[in-house]
Structures are given as structure tokens and as C-alpha cells.
Amino acid sequence: MKIKSLLVYFLLLLCLLYIPIKIFGQEPGQKKKSVYKVKFYVGDYIDREEKANQDGAVCYVEQHFNSTENRNTNYTIVLIATGSSVFTRSWAQDYVDKVSEKFQIPKGYDNGIKIVKDGDRGYGNIRHAKMPAILLEPFFICNSTGVEWAKTRQDELAQILVETIYKFFPRGGLVAFSVGHKYKISNPDDKGACPFEDIREIDFNEGVLLKAAERLDTDYTVSSIEESPHYFSLFNEICNLVEKNFYEPEYLDKTFDFIKETYKTNAGEIRSEREFSKVINNMLKQLKVSHTDYYTKDDSEYYQLASMFSDAEEIKKLFHNKEILYPGTGILAKEIDGKVFVVSLLSGSVAEKAGLLKGDEIISVNGKPWRGVKSFIDKEETTLLIKRKEGQNLFEIKIRTSLINPSEEFLQAERESVKIYEKEDKKIGYIHIWSFAGKEYYKELLSAVSGRLKEADALLVDLRDGWGGAQLEYLNVFNEKIPAITMIDRDGKITDCHQQWRKPVVILINNRVRSGKEILAYGFKKHKIGTLIGEKTAGATLAGKIFVVSDGSLLYLASFGTRIDGENLEGKGVEPDISVPMEIKYCEGKDIQLEHAIEFLIK
Numbered sequence: 001m002k003i004k005s006l007l008v009y010f011l012l013l014l015c016l017l018y019i020p021i022k023i024f025g026q027e028p029g030q031k032k033k034s035v036y037k038v039k040f041y042v043g044d045y046i047d048r049e050e051k052a053n054q055d056g057a058v059c060y061v062e063q064h065f066n067s068t069e070n071r072n073t074n075y076t077i078v079l080i081a082t083g084s085s086v087f088t089r090s091w092a093q094d095y096v097d098k099v100s101e102k103f104q105i106p107k108g109y110d111n112g113i114k115i116v117k118d119g120d121r122g123y124g125n126i127r128h129a130k131m132p133a134i135l136l137e138p139f140f141i142c143n144s145t146g147v148e149w150a151k152t153r154q155d156e157l158a159q160i161l162v163e164t165i166y167k168f169f170p171r172g173g174l175v176a177f178s179v180g181h182k183y184k185i186s187n188p189d190d191k192g193a194c195p196f197e198d199i200r201e202i203d204f205n206e207g208v209l210l211k212a213a214e215r216l217d218t219d220y221t222v223s224s225i226e227e228s229p230h231y232f233s234l235f236n237e238i239c240n241l242v243e244k245n246f247y248e249p250e251y252l253d254k255t256f257d258f259i260k261e262t263y264k265t266n267a268g269e270i271r272s273e274r275e276f277s278k279v280i281n282n283m284l285k286q287l288k289v290s291h292t293d294y295y296t297k298d299d300s301e302y303y304q305l306a307s308m309f310s311d312a313e314e315i316k317k318l319f320h321n322k323e324i325l326y327p328g329t330g331i332l333a334k335e336i337d338g339k340v341f342v343v344s345l346l347s348g349s350v351a352e353k354a355g356l357l358k359g360d361e362i363i364s365v366n367g368k369p370w371r372g373v374k375s376f377i378d379k380e381e382t383t384l385l386i387k388r389k390e391g392q393n394l395f396e397i398k399i400r401t402s403l404i405n406p407s408e409e410f411l412q413a414e415r416e417s418v419k420i421y422e423k424e425d426k427k428i429g430y431i432h433i434w435s436f437a438g439k440e441y442y443k444e445l446l447s448a449v450s451g452r453l454k455e456a457d458a459l460l461v462d463l464r465d466g467w468g469g470a471q472l473e474y475l476n477v478f479n480e481k482i483p484a485i486t487m488i489d490r491d492g493k494i495t496d497c498h499q500q501w502r503k504p505v506v507i508l509i510n511n512r513v514r515s516g517k518e519i520l521a522y523g524f525k526k527h528k529i530g531t532l533i534g535e536k537t538a539g540a541t542l543a544g545k546i547f548v549v550s551d552g553s554l555l556y557l558a559s560f561g562t563r564i565d566g567e568n569l570e571g572k573g574v575e576p577d578i579s580v581p582m583e584i585k586y587c588e589g590k591d592i593q594l595e596h597a598i599e600f601l602i603k
């Protein structure tokens with residue numbers, strides 16, 4: 001028995017040492033096969049890159065094709081961002097070498113590699129990716145050969161891409177794909193290069209990546225808003241509000257289904273309130289009308305608009321019947337060319353007192369990107385990093401905020417703006433009205449013209465920026481046909497009791513003057529009351545209604561059309577009598593429109 005037992009043990013040992021068996025599906029000594037997962041990211045380029053970063057993608061690929069007016073041009077290149085690693089460049093070089101050899105075309109730029117920096121085409125497409133990222137432009141589709149290749153040789157391009165991924169990322173992992181020009185939020189109509197009729201770059205871009213994805217991962221995924229149930233539900237709720245309340249249902253019936261489906265597709269998975277707001281606002285822009293916006297508690301406009309509609313029951317309920325307050329900074333900012341600039345400062349505001357100027361670029365707030373009022377909530381002091389002029393060093397400005405009612409903030413600013421400019425023995429009265437959404441703003445104007453500005457030789461009323469809300473009856477302050485009443489007491493003291501302005505007057509306007517203030521400018525010009533100086537107004541004269549969404553956000557929707565003396569000003573705007581264009585960016589607080597208006601009144 002002992003001999004038999006020893007023999008059995010010996011045979012078992014031989015099996016373990018010499019007979020290949022599969023352990024977990026793998027032969028002894030054989031490497032475990034790497035697993036690749038592919039995900040297509042959609043939305044604007046920066047959002048795609050940030051999500052790929054969050055998901056821990058090992059590499060990022062964006063597919064394009066090139067085009068130029070010279071139909072004979074054809075070469076291959078790969079774009080990488082300045083500061084990219086040697087590894088990224090090696091990966092890009094391997095791809096471009098393979099394409100050049102396979103298609104027998106030359107390599108452009110630096111041996112097929114183009115390093116892009118801030119301001120260059122393609123830089124924003126890959127600059128935010130924290131993993132190796134390449135933007136592929138294998139050849140040109142502005143010639144018949146390139147078009148034919150793009151149609152018939154997508155498999156070869158896909159295989160080249162897959163081979164480079166296997167070579168440079170042998171351990172597998174998540175591969176992020178981005179279809180150039182397609183599925184964008186800010187510009188959903190982008191088709192890329194379209195050098196010939198029925199030839200669209202986006203069709204070829206997507207085709208190549210789909211074939212590559214099938215080789216890497218047959219279960220590849222495409223980012224979808226349905227991955228975000230909360231935001232998908234809000235998306236449908238807002239679409240329903242638009243469909244039931246938009247002022248022009250016939251127009252909506254023709255266009256909104258397509259718009260809605262486009263943004264449902266392009267939104268992709270939504271991971272933040274800011275991103276959702278961006279999707280909704282860009283969708284609403286496709287309606288091409290004014291008074292149609294979406295606001296969250298991160299937006300200054302959320303509180304300002306709620307304050308204007310504070311008598312509405314749904315607003316009272318939203319704010320629990322308490323006063324509407326927010327951290328008032330006095331900053332009116334706007335994104336221009338992807339950067340945030342100060343376009344106006346409320347007079348007497350903490351930002352103005354701290355030294356901020358119109359035209360300043362806000363680089364960051366407490367080290368983070370500008371996020372409107374969110375940047376100041378629950379913070380006693382904030383530090384703004386500012387660029388005042390191109391080529392100058394950045395510097396910091398510290399601001400301490402306090403809670404204030406938005407309507408009161410605008411009223412205080414109007415009161416603080418009142419001043420008299422004295423030049424060449426002339427006195428020019430000045431008042432800036434950022435909002436007319438309430439009788440109190442008109443009363444402040446009347447008080448100024450009959451009080452502090454009474455002795456001025458001429459009046460300058462600044463309507464630029466802010467909100468609308470003005471009633472046409474407000475023009476009566478300039479109506480010389482209203483009888484002037486003078487009171488004389490027993491001692492012969494004379495007191496003027498009227499509040500009309502009967503001397504020269506100029507109104508300043510720009511392309512951010514809208515709604516009631518815009519209609520006021522229209523009446524001012526039509527009846528030749530005075531002179532309009534500045535820029536054409538916004539052409540935003542519809543009437544809006546506010547809706548509270550289930551999560552507490554606000555939908556401001558054009559619910560009524562308007563006609564002014566039978567004329568539709570929506571989309572048209574009011575032209576100034578004297579045009580004075582003004583570049584806000586880096587203007588260092590210099591206001592050429594104001595200066596021009598003062599000079600005009602002096603003469």
C-alpha cells in the first residue's frame with residue numbers, strides 16, 4: 001500500500017510540474033491578455049477631456065481630417081499640445097510614420113508632428129487632457145484622392161491607430177475617443193471641413209474611430225445623458241415647460257423636436273450642475289430669441305431675477321417667504337473668447353472700491369475659475385487674480401462681500417453713480433441706471449434731475465448693461481410739453497415744482513441694453529428727444545415669464561411677443577445716432593463711449 005501511495009503522489013507531482021493546465025483560463029507562463037475599454041466622449045472639448053481625466057483614461061484620441069484651399073495639398077500630421085511628454089511625442093511619431101508609409105504621403109511640419117500652443121487651432125481640443133493625448137489629421141480631404149481614401153480606407157487608418165495603442169499602452173485600460181467637430185454643445189452645427197458638396201469631415205472622423213473601437217472593445221460605450229438620471233429628468237422637465245409656455249407654438253412645432261434630440265445626444269453623461277446649465281442654455285439659444293435663459297443658484301442672475309419677480313407666489317415659496325439676499329460684489333462679467341472680463345462695475349460697489357476696473361480679465365477667484373456668485377458664497381474675503389493688460393504681470397485684488405438684496409444693490413448703485421463732470425465751464429450731469437425693473441429706479445432718476453443734477457447744463461443718462469424693465473411713460477421726464485409749475489411764497493422765494501429735464505440730453509447705449517431700456521431708447525430716438533450715443537442695442541424686446549424647476553433652478557422663458565408702435569424690434573435693436581464702438585477687453589477702465597458723450601454735450 002505504501003508503494004502504491006508513493007506512486008500516486010509521484011504521478012501527481014509530475015502532472016503539476018510538466019503537464020500544461022489552464023489556471024483561470026491561462027496557460028502557465030503565458031501573459032494574461034490586456035483588456036481595453038473604449039468610451040466615446042461627447043459635449044464641448046473641455047468637458048470631454050475633463051471627464052476622461054476623471055475616468056482615469058490611459059490615452060485620449062481625437063480624430064480629424066485636414067483641408068485647405070489648395071486642392072493639391074496632402075501630407076500627414078499629428079497635433080500634440082505644448083508641454084506634452086516625450087512618450088506622447090513618440091506615440092504620435094509612431095502613428096504618423098505608419099500613415100506616411102501606408103499611404104505613401106509626406107509628413108508635414110516637424111517630421112509629421114505639430115506642437116500647438118494657446119491660440120493655435122486644435123490646442124483646446126487636447127490641452128486639458130492629463131493623459132497622453134493626440135489629435136490625428138492623417139491626410140487632406142480637399143482633393144479627390146483624400147476623399148476617396150477617407151471613404152474606402154477607414155479600416156486601414158483604424159488598424160494603424162489600434163496598433164499604436166497596443167504598442168504604447170500594452171497593459172490595456174480605458175481608451176478615450178473624441179469625434180472631432182461632432183457632438184458639441186456650444187456649436188452643434190459644426191460639420192468640420194466641407195470642401196465639396198455632400199462631403200463632411202464629421203462623417204469620416206466618426207467612421208474611423210468606430211472601426212478602431214470595434215477592434216479594441218466590442219462593447220465600447222458612448223457617453224449618454226441617460227447615465228445621469230437626475231439631470232435627464234430635469235432635461236425632460238425643462239423641455240416640457242418650453243413646449244407648453246413658449247410664446248410662438250408654431251415655430252416651436254417646426255424646430256424644437258430636432259433641437260431637443262440634438263442636445264439629448266450631444267449632452268452625454270452630465271456630472272455637475274454647471275455642466276447641465278451649459279447644456280440647457282445652449283439648447284435654449286437655438287431658439288434664437290431673447291428672454292430665454294436658465295439660471296441656477298451659482299448665477300448672480302438667479303437672485304437678481306428672483307428679486308424682480310419677488311411678488312410671485314412661486315418665488316416667495318422658493319425663498320421660504322424670506323428676503324432674497326446674495327453676496328453683492330458689483331461685478332458684471334462676461335465670457336469673451338473663452339476668457340472672463342469685467343464689462344461693468346456697479347457704482348460704489350465693493351469691487352469698484354477694491355480697485356477692479358472695466359476691462360480686467362478675471363483669471364481666477366481663490367485659485368479657481370470664475371463661477372459667478374458661487375465664487376463668493378460663504379466667503380468673507382475672496383482673492384481675484386487679475387490681468388489688466390496684455391503682456392503685464394498678473395496681480396491680486398481682495399474683495400470682502402456682504403449679503404444684500406439685488407434690487408437694493410442696483411438702486412444704491414444708481415444713487416452712487418450720480419455726479420457732475422465739469423469741463424470748459426460746462427457742467428454735465430450723469431446718472432447710470434443698471435435696472436429699471438421697478439418704480440423705485442425711475443423715482444431715483446426724478447430725484448436726481450430735480451435735485452443734485454438740477455444745475456447741470458446737460459444730462460447724460462447711461463443705460464448700458466444690467467436689466468431692462470423700463471416703462472415708456474418714463475420718457476416723460478424729458479417731455480417739455482408738460483407744463484412747468486413754479487411756486488412763489490409770500491417772501492418772493494421761487495420754487496420749481498416740476499421734475500422734467502428741459503436741457504440737452506444724451507442716452508448711452510451698447511449691445512447689452514435690452515428689454516424695457518431698449519424700448520425706452522427706441523422712443524427717445526423716434527421722438528427726437530435727444531441723442532443716442534454708443535452701440536446698437538441687443539434686439540431683445542420679448543416679454544419673459546419665470547418658472548421654478550423642481551430642483552429650485554429658474555427657467556426664464558419668452559412667453560409674450562411685443563410690438564412697439566406696431567414694429568417688432570426683436571432681433572433688430574436700436575441704432576445709435578452716433579456710433580462709438582468699444583472694445584472691452586483690457587481697456588484698463590477707459591470708457592471711450594462716456595468720453596465721447598461728454599465731449600458731444602460740451603460742444
